[in-house]
Amino acid sequence: MTSLYSYVNSPSIPPKALQPHQYPNAMLRAAFKRIRSNLTGRISRRRQINIDDYNIVQEGSAKILFEKEETVFYNPIQQFNRDLSVTCIKAWDNLYGSCGHKAQRKAVADLSSDAEPAHKKRKTNAGAAATAGQRKPYIRILEALSATGLRAIRYAHEIPNVKEIVANDLLPAAVESINRNIEYNGVQDIVRGNQDDANVLMYRNKAENKTYNVIDLDPYGTVTPFVDASMQSIEDGGLMLVTCTDLSVLAGNGYPEKCFALYGGVNMVGHEATHESALRLVLNLLSQSAAKYKKTVEPLLSLSIDFYVRVFIRVRTAPIEVKKLMSNTMVTYHCSQCGSFSNQPLGRVTERAGKRDPAKVQTKYSVAQGPPVDQKCAFCGGTHHLAGPMYGGALHNREFLQEVLRINREEHGDDVYGTRKRIEGMVTLAQNELSDAPFYFSPNRLASIIKLQVPALKTMVAGLGSLGYDCSLTHAQPSTLKTNAPWGAIWFVLRACDQNKDQQGKLLKMNPKTPGYRILQGLDKWLETQELFDASKLSFEPNEQSGHVEKLRKLKIVRYQENPTKNWGPKARPK
Numbered sequence: 001m002t003s004l005y006s007y008v009n010s011p012s013i014p015p016k017a018l019q020p021h022q023y024p025n026a027m028l029r030a031a032f033k034r035i036r037s038n039l040t041g042r043i044s045r046r047r048q049i050n051i052d053d054y055n056i057v058q059e060g061s062a063k064i065l066f067e068k069e070e071t072v073f074y075n076p077i078q079q080f081n082r083d084l085s086v087t088c089i090k091a092w093d094n095l096y097g098s099c100g101h102k103a104q105r106k107a108v109a110d111l112s113s114d115a116e117p118a119h120k121k122r123k124t125n126a127g128a129a130a131t132a133g134q135r136k137p138y139i140r141i142l143e144a145l146s147a148t149g150l151r152a153i154r155y156a157h158e159i160p161n162v163k164e165i166v167a168n169d170l171l172p173a174a175v176e177s178i179n180r181n182i183e184y185n186g187v188q189d190i191v192r193g194n195q196d197d198a199n200v201l202m203y204r205n206k207a208e209n210k211t212y213n214v215i216d217l218d219p220y221g222t223v224t225p226f227v228d229a230s231m232q233s234i235e236d237g238g239l240m241l242v243t244c245t246d247l248s249v250l251a252g253n254g255y256p257e258k259c260f261a262l263y264g265g266v267n268m269v270g271h272e273a274t275h276e277s278a279l280r281l282v283l284n285l286l287s288q289s290a291a292k293y294k295k296t297v298e299p300l301l302s303l304s305i306d307f308y309v310r311v312f313i314r315v316r317t318a319p320i321e322v323k324k325l326m327s328n329t330m331v332t333y334h335c336s337q338c339g340s341f342s343n344q345p346l347g348r349v350t351e352r353a354g355k356r357d358p359a360k361v362q363t364k365y366s367v368a369q370g371p372p373v374d375q376k377c378a379f380c381g382g383t384h385h386l387a388g389p390m391y392g393g394a395l396h397n398r399e400f401l402q403e404v405l406r407i408n409r410e411e412h413g414d415d416v417y418g419t420r421k422r423i424e425g426m427v428t429l430a431q432n433e434l435s436d437a438p439f440y441f442s443p444n445r446l447a448s449i450i451k452l453q454v455p456a457l458k459t460m461v462a463g464l465g466s467l468g469y470d471c472s473l474t475h476a477q478p479s480t481l482k483t484n485a486p487w488g489a490i491w492f493v494l495r496a497c498d499q500n501k502d503q504q505g506k507l508l509k510m511n512p513k514t515p516g517y518r519i520l521q522g523l524d525k526w527l528e529t530q531e532l533f534d535a536s537k538l539s540f541e542p543n544e545q546s547g548h549v550e551k552l553r554k555l556k557i558v559r560y561q562e563n564p565t566k567n568w569g570p571k572a573r574p575k
């Protein structure tokens with residue numbers, strides 16, 4: 001039977017899921033919200049809708065009404081993106097929040113001891129500040145491309161200290177859906193639907209001096225058109241959450257010219273590390289845009305996920321930091337045959353003690369020297385391809401990752417956060433990545449080039465570790481390694497993994513025109529000219545490096561995505 005009644009007063013209104021960590025003021029707010037939503041319920045009793053016209057989907061603490069015939073975008077597989085974003089905004093608030101409220105931040109800082117870990121600080125501070133009536137909801141969030149409003153509604157339900165969320169979309173059908181869902185979830189006091197072109201909204205806000213502490217950009221495809229406006233709309237110290245789903249451009253083989261046009265750099269076409277170069281290109285785009293406004297971008301967490309990339313960055317006004325952008329930007333030469341790569345920073349920073357006062361460090365910014373490679377690859381003679389310019393610094397902030405993992409472990413349950421285990425796995429891998437070693441390689445691929453049975457990852461890592469180099473896994477690709485070892489060392493260790501001791505005999509059987517033959521044939525000569533490491537130290541016995549990687553591999557965590565459903569992936573726009 002078709003039921004016709006006010007959905008606001010329907011018994012299926014999801015209750016606000018208060019988390020145990022939430023504060024007394026949040027409870028007051030929830031009580032206030034209930035009173036207000038009851039009032040709104042009375043007011044809107046006239047605005048009746050037919051519940052049977054909708055499908056109801058629950059995700060996190062939100063329940064969303066969907067038209068039976070899809071008119072507004074929703075992709076359930078992106079729950080991971082939304083669960084993670086909730087966790088990251090909470091982590092940002094704990095570590096760097098209250099940034100727009102100097103007095104509040106000072107009051108909070110005064111209440112804390114510097115020796116305490118950040119999350120403990122927050123609990124004490126929040127508790128104390130709340131008692132003193134100081135810590136008021138302050139976070140203003142813009143979800144610039146909102147579709148159904150699901151994300152904004154989840155933020156309202158699940159993140160403490162949120163004062164206001166604008167859920168914006170260009171399409172009337174989307175905004176209708178946003179408003180319906182805001183009301184159905186009883187979050188009218190926090191979330192406001194808005195219909196505008198996202199850029200028009202942000203530039204209008206700029207004209208009115210209105211900024212947001214958090215801006216979430218989750219577009220179809222590339223984020224590029226929205227970057228300039230959001231850089232001007234973000235509060236100092238604020239958090240930007242950015243998705244790009246155009247991986248065929250950002251990480252594929254077919255469109256280097258489009259990649260350059262959109263991101264100002266070219267990806268590592270044909271290389272297995274192209275998913276990391278995708279992240280670095282997006283970070284470069286954001287950093288370049290920020291720099292125009294004397295702002296600097298600090299990556300807090302940068303992930304290559306399923307069919308998209310998602311970066312969480314903190315944007316601060318810091319002209320001194322902007323000076324480092326040149327040396328933090330690089331181009332990469334990668335061999336089209338064997339995949340060995342060399343990074344070339346675009347600038348240099350040198351620091352030296354002051355002439356008059358040695359305690360005063362003087363920093364000099366100068367042009368880079370290069371190139372670091374010849375036209376042809378030193379190992380296999382292959383042609384070098386050029387990638388970039390792109391961001392060359394650390395992809396994550398360890399303190400932030402620790403806080404994300406703590407929240408995920410201590411504050412979130414599997415009932416609300418369906419992808420909690422995957423967050424744990426992926427962020428743990430990110431936390432253990434080498435921070436100063438852009439890109440990774442696949443031992444499988446290298447072994448196939450030099451015709452060698454694939455060595456175990458731990459063997460490869462033990463070998464590189466014995467020569468004094470560091471190694472790690474990467475979240476971006478299973479069965480690959482990051483290392484700070486030069487490529488001469490990588491080929492040397494890989495060759496030494498070969499059980500076949502008759503290398504000369506093996507060479508005779510190989511085609512001299514192949515990259516593998518050239519690498520094996522020329523490696524010793526190349527190493528003689530370089531004096532990179534003490535070859536006599538090579539050992540495949542377990543060591544600190546291999547122990548670390550093995551420990552991580554043995555942890556019972558969900559490291560990489562398994563196909564969650566049939567036909568999962570990016571979704572097309574609804575017709």
Ligand SMILES: C[S@@+](CC[C@H](N)C(=O)[O-])C[C@H]1O[C@@H](n2cnc3c(N)ncnc32)[C@H](O)[C@@H]1O
Nearest residue numbers: 073145146147151169170171197198218219220
């Ligand atoms: C990928 S969907 C957003 C999904 C949503 N954030 C979520 O988590 O479910 C992109 C949305 O951006 C909207 N959109 C596209 N161009 C826009 C523009 N210039 N300004 C505002 N919204 C826009 C589309 O209508 C669409 O609803």
Ligand SMILES: [Zn+2]
Nearest residue numbers: 335338377380
């Ligand atoms: Zn090569």
